[in-house]
Amino acid sequence: MRFQLTDDQRALKAGVRQLLGRRFGREALRAAVDAPGRLDRELWRALGDAGFFALRLPEADGGVGLGLPEAVLAFEEAGRALLPGPLVATHLAAGRVPGAATGETVVAALDGELVEWLEAADAVRGEVAGAVPLRSVDPLTPLHRTRTPRPPAGTGAADADGTGTPDADGTGARTSDPVSTLLTAAEQLGTAVRVQELAVQHARAREQFGRPIGAFQAVQHLCADLLVRAETARAAVYAAAVTGDPADIAAARLLADEAAVRGARDCLQVHGGMGFTWEADVHLHLKRAWVRSWRGGGSTESEELLAAWLVA
Structure with a gap:
């Protein structure tokens, strides 16, 4: 059995690579490394405009209406580019959390619950109660330990990367979806x-x-x-x-x-x-x-x- 991508799938993969090449090339990558904990919200909204987060959302709900294979191709390109941020959680939140599909809202997962993502600087300033900054092995993955329960997305509270633990990033430490x-x-x-x-x-x-x-x-x-x-x-x-x-x-x-x-x-x-x-x-x-x-x-x-x- 030969398993090959369709023309549309190849075009999708190439399009995501081109988008990330323009918006998150090596200069942007190194700039992000030099300013850890800051998420480029313009890039996030550009991903939303391109349908990255709404790929599997039905067209009737404002999504692209594609399937899991197409989402895998898009996330492969995101991994290749070292794109930072809670991409998986925001993708899963599309259609469930207002603004997630368009990239207006950044969503992370904490203990299996979708929560709104706040930048590391917010947590450090104490705007997120109980968030203790931790040193991360990856400069593009800020980590904070949370000591208080997190309310759901839309209430404006979450830790720097949405994990609540020092051993994972934006998809959540206990997520098994x-x-x-x-x-x-x-x-x-x-x-x-x-x-x-x-x-x-x-x-x-x-x-x-x-x-x-x-x-x-x-x-x-x-x-x-x-x-x-x-x-x-x-x-x-x-x-x-x-x-x-x-x-x-x-x-x-x-x-x-x-x-x-x-x-x-x-x-x-x-x-x-x-x-x-x-x-x-x-x-x-x-x-x-x-x-x-x-x-x-x-x-x-x-x-x-x-x-x-x-x-x-």
């Missing part, structure tokens, strides 16, 4: 694809002993492993988007997490010493992959679900 899990896997797939591209580009451009380092077998093996893991994850994520089966989604999540985390680490090895520097983007991909791997119960929840399915 299959769609949330799959869209997180799609973001991880985007990171896996991007670090594979970065590794190959560096291997072709960087020279040692008068030859591109890509001519050396050890580097070739690293790049080959990057490709294999990314394509394996792609097949699993795309298939799970079609079937919607929880076991397929769990397997896709595990493969995508591995492809993103191990891929970013291997990409860093291809870059050598410069890969560890702040100026390189490789560490940003690795840190984001680490943070995403803890969403929605992380790999443990997917492993348990898949094991239960196999035993049954």
Whole structure:
């Protein structure tokens, strides 16, 4: 069986990549790194105007009327671009929280409840009671620990990134919704694809002993492993988007997490010493992959679900 994207799906994927390339290129990425905790609301509204959050919302309700496979393609591109913010939660809130579909309202998830997102600076100033700022491994994922119950979205209260815990970001630490899990896997797939591209580009451009380092077998093996893991994850994520089966989604999540985390680490090895520097983007991909791997119960929840399915 051959599984290929339709012309419309390829056009959607290309359109999202072009939009993010214009609105969140490398300069915007580095600017966001230098000003952590601040979400570009204009970019968020641009995503809303493009239908990013309303992709699966019926046309009768003002949405685009597409399905889960199309949402996966869009989130893959968001992961590739390292787009910050609670994308998954806002997407899930479309049609449920006023303004979420258009990007006017930024929504995160806390303990499975949709809440309105406030910027880190608001929490630091004390506008969000009980929010304690924590140091995040990913500069684009601000974390706060909340010590008070959060009211629902629309009441103007939430922590900096909508998690309430230091071990997840905008989708919520205890969220186990299959769609949330799959869209997180799609973001991880985007990171896996991007670090594979970065590794190959560096291997072709960087020279040692008068030859591109890509001519050396050890580097070739690293790049080959990057490709294999990314394509394996792609097949699993795309298939799970079609079937919607929880076991397929769990397997896709595990493969995508591995492809993103191990891929970013291997990409860093291809870059050598410069890969560890702040100026390189490789560490940003690795840190984001680490943070995403803890969403929605992380790999443990997917492993348990898949094991239960196999035993049954």
